[in-house]
Amino acid sequence: MGTVRIATVGAGVMGLSTAVCISKLVPRCSITVISEQFTPETTSDVAAGMLIPPVYPDTPIHKQKQWFKETFDHLFAIANSAEAEDAGVLLVSGWQIFRSIPTEEVPFWADVVLGFRKMTEDELKKFPQHVFGQAFTTLKCEGPAYLPWLEKRLKGSGGLILTRRIEDLWELHQSFDIVVNCSGLGSRQLAGDLKIFPVRGQVLKVQAPWVKHFIRDGSGLTYIYPGISNVTLGGTRQKGDWNLSPDAEISKGILSRCCALEPSLHGACDIREKVGLRPSRPGVRLEKELLAQGSRRLPVVHHYGHGSGGIAMHWGTALEAARLVSECAQALRTPAPKSKL
Amino acid sequence: MRVVVIGAGVIGLSTALCIHERYHSVLQSLDVKVYAERFTPLTNTDVAAGLWQPYLSKPSNPQEARWNQQTFNYLLSHIGSPNAADMGLAPVSGYNLFREAVPDPYWKDVVLGFRKLTPRELDMFPDYSYGWFNTSLILEGRKYLQWLTERLTERGVKLLLRKVESFEEVARGDADVIINCTGVWAGALQPDPLLQPGRGQIIKVDAPWMKHFIITHDPERGIYKSPYIIPGIQAVTLGGIFQLGNWSETNNIQDHNTIWEGCCRLEPTLKDAKIVSECTGFRPVRPQVRLEREQLHVGSSNTEVIHNYGHGGYGLTIHWGCALEVAKIFGKILEERNLLRTPPSHL
Numbered sequence: 001m002g003t004v005r006i007a008t009v010g011a012g013v014m015g016l017s018t019a020v021c022i023s024k025l026v027p028r029c030s031i032t033v034i035s036e037q038f039t040p041e042t043t044s045d046v047a048a049g050m051l052i053p054p055v056y057p058d059t060p061i062h063k064q065k066q067w068f069k070e071t072f073d074h075l076f077a078i079a080n081s082a083e084a085e086d087a088g089v090l091l092v093s094g095w096q097i098f099r100s101i102p103t104e105e106v107p108f109w110a111d112v113v114l115g116f117r118k119m120t121e122d123e124l125k126k127f128p129q130h131v132f133g134q135a136f137t138t139l140k141c142e143g144p145a146y147l148p149w150l151e152k153r154l155k156g157s158g159g160l161i162l163t164r165r166i167e168d169l170w171e172l173h174q175s176f177d178i179v180v181n182c183s184g185l186g187s188r189q190l191a192g193d194l195k196i197f198p199v200r201g202q203v204l205k206v207q208a209p210w211v212k213h214f215i216r217d218g219s220g221l222t223y224i225y226p227g228i229s230n231v232t233l234g235g236t237r238q239k240g241d242w243n244l245s246p247d248a249e250i251s252k253g254i255l256s257r258c259c260a261l262e263p264s265l266h267g268a269c270d271i272r273e274k275v276g277l278r279p280s281r282p283g284v285r286l287e288k289e290l291l292a293q294g295s296r297r298l299p300v301v302h303h304y305g306h307g308s309g310g311i312a313m314h315w316g317t318a319l320e321a322a323r324l325v326s327e328c329a330q331a332l333r334t335p336a337p338k339s340k341l
Numbered sequence: 342m343r344v345v346v347i348g349a350g351v352i353g354l355s356t357a358l359c360i361h362e363r364y365h366s367v368l369q370s371l372d373v374k375v376y377a378e379r380f381t382p383l384t385n386t387d388v389a390a391g392l393w394q395p396y397l398s399k400p401s402n403p404q405e406a407r408w409n410q411q412t413f414n415y416l417l418s419h420i421g422s423p424n425a426a427d428m429g430l431a432p433v434s435g436y437n438l439f440r441e442a443v444p445d446p447y448w449k450d451v452v453l454g455f456r457k458l459t460p461r462e463l464d465m466f467p468d469y470s471y472g473w474f475n476t477s478l479i480l481e482g483r484k485y486l487q488w489l490t491e492r493l494t495e496r497g498v499k500l501l502l503r504k505v506e507s508f509e510e511v512a513r514g515d516a517d518v519i520i521n522c523t524g525v526w527a528g529a530l531q532p533d534p535l536l537q538p539g540r541g542q543i544i545k546v547d548a549p550w551m552k553h554f555i556i557t558h559d560p561e562r563g564i565y566k567s568p569y570i571i572p573g574i575q576a577v578t579l580g581g582i583f584q585l586g587n588w589s590e591t592n593n594i595q596d597h598n599t600i601w602e603g604c605c606r607l608e609p610t611l612k613d614a615k616i617v618s619e620c621t622g623f624r625p626v627r628p629q630v631r632l633e634r635e636q637l638h639v640g641s642s643n644t645e646v647i648h649n650y651g652h653g654g655y656g657l658t659i660h661w662g663c664a665l666e667v668a669k670i671f672g673k674i675l676e677e678r679n680l681l682r683t684p685p686s687h688l
Contacts, residue, residue, distance in 0.1 A: 080465050084610040090550040093434045114462050115474055123453050126421060135454055210431040210574045212552045228550045266423040
């Protein structure tokens with residue numbers, strides 16, 4: 001087999017970053033990203049992109065830490081380079097605050113972020129409703145800039161981009177040798193996976209350039225994330241809710257909760273409402289599957305289900321997905337009577 | 342009681358406000374006027390980046406340490422008010438970088454969350470091997486002066502464009518007490534060999550991804566002579582110029598290059614940042630702040646002058662503590678003249 005033809009379904013942060021990783025890892029391959037939606041219309045474009053990872057109950061902690069660390073290191077290098085502005089990556093410091101002492105005072109990612117420590121009594125005075133807090137410096141990676149930056153990298157290494165809605169992975173069988181499924185919530189249909197469900201998040205993107213720190217309530221429901229050209233205020237976690245239209249009452253609630261943490265936000269202006277559906281799953285699905293239909297075979301690498309941790313874990317999981325793709329490609333290239341996949 | 346404040350930078354306007362706030366209701370009549378040749382945006386305060394940070398070494402006058410702290414606490418008490426951004430005030434965190442280990446600064450417990458930098462943080466700055474991280478405050482000169490102007494105008498304090506040639510001229514016409522906040526130009530009213538301009542030049546750029554201040558230190562070159570990057574509310578200030586005795590008010594191309602190269606080396610992400618403006622200012626440098634009372638004999642009456650100038654590169658950092666001190670001295674003058682209806686209870 002000469003050139004291995006690889007199709008990546010989905011052009012959110014997973015699809016694009018996996019395609020880029022594949023282009024670096026797998027020799028003699030062609031990569032085509034196929035998606036219905038592209039930036040700025042993907043879920044990754046709505047996410048604030050803060051590197052504060054969630055916990056996946058079905059994934060071992062050491063694996064989550066590895067994925068987070070690989071993502072952090074990758075983005076940290078970009079943040080300190082001349083590419084930072086183009087890629088939409090920046091360093092932000094701030095506070096995660098709790099209304100009661102958390103069972104885990106030091107999370108698994110404490111030594112991956114920078115300068116992690118407990119907040120001092122003086123620092124906590126700013127948040128009279130909260131009794132405990134963590135101060136650290138982390139990264140923010142903004143979809144609307146990062147996704148185009150990934151696309152540019154992909155095209156630079158010969159990758160192709162196609163706009164098309166895929167109803168069934170078998171549609172790709174004729175033109176491609178390996179399919180990488182990064183379709184997020186689309187996997188309910190494309191992979192028949194009922195474990196994946198939306199967790200609706202509504203956010204406000206506002207102008208408040210004087211806010212230089214992030215503030216996150218430990219519950220994860222209320223947060224203030226300053227970015228390059230706006231501040232993201234959030235949020236909600238509505239399980240099973242597929243509604244993509246912003247709700248005005250919810251927006252009022254978000255603004256009020258955020259103003260309670262940061263009163264200067266009363267002066268925020270140019271408020272824009274956005275909704276994203278987190279592709280949630282008890283654990284990230286990162287595995288090979290050999291689809292079979294009669295005599296037809298289609299190797300698939302699934303790479304989806306990151307819930308609220310997409311940006312935070314993307315590079316680590318993309319590297320692993322690329323390794324799985326590389327294994328598939330090697331198997332296709334190995335002449336054997338019974339090919340093991 | 343007629344008070345004339347000369348100077349409308351941060352020192353003049355904050356002192357005027359402090360006095361009016363404290364004595365307006367305890368005096369039969371209090372008339373406060375501000376005379377200045379330059380108002381915002383043409384003052385030195387307007388050029389300052391506005392980061393609260395005193396010099397690293399202990400001040401020769403220990404009162405200055407107290408005034409710095411009072412200012413920080415006063416500003417901090419406004420964080421949490423919806424008006425903070427109108428004042429030009431916001432918390433900001435960042436890095437102080439050194440080429441070798443140094444002792445902690447005397448103000449380490451005034452700022453928030455002071456700590457040393459970790460090795461991974463230092464990896465971001467290959468030219469430096471030691472440093473601090475802390476949370477401080479930004480008080481943007483221009484916004485703060487606009488805010489002070491509004492507060493003073495609300496209170497009926499008049500701000501007048503007027504070139505003052507001598508204390509006597511003001512004493513003869515208008516004032517019982519003169520507050521001298523003329524900053525770097527104080528020498529024109531009364532020679533002061535201890536006062537010198539510390540010329541600074543800064544470049545303001547559009548770099549909204551910069552959320553931290555980065556201040557480098559080179560003990561051989563001296564304060565402000567090493568690159569610094571300070572994000573403001575809208576723009577980011579790049580600096581690193583300090584020239585004692587230089588009165589040139591125009592921007593200098595060599596200084597521009599020094600600032601630009603130094604800051605881009607420190608922070609490569611700035612390479613494509615758009616330049617918004619560039620300006621020059623004069624820090625009113627003095628071995629210590631001149632904050633004291635002096636009596637002028639003009640004709641048959643005594644006019645009191647309270648000097649409040651010479652705050653170097655830490656005017657915004659120390660301004661409120663000095664304003665409180667001037668208000669205290671003013672209170673003493675009122676007591677001496679039996680002018681107080683009731684003694685001021687909140688000094």
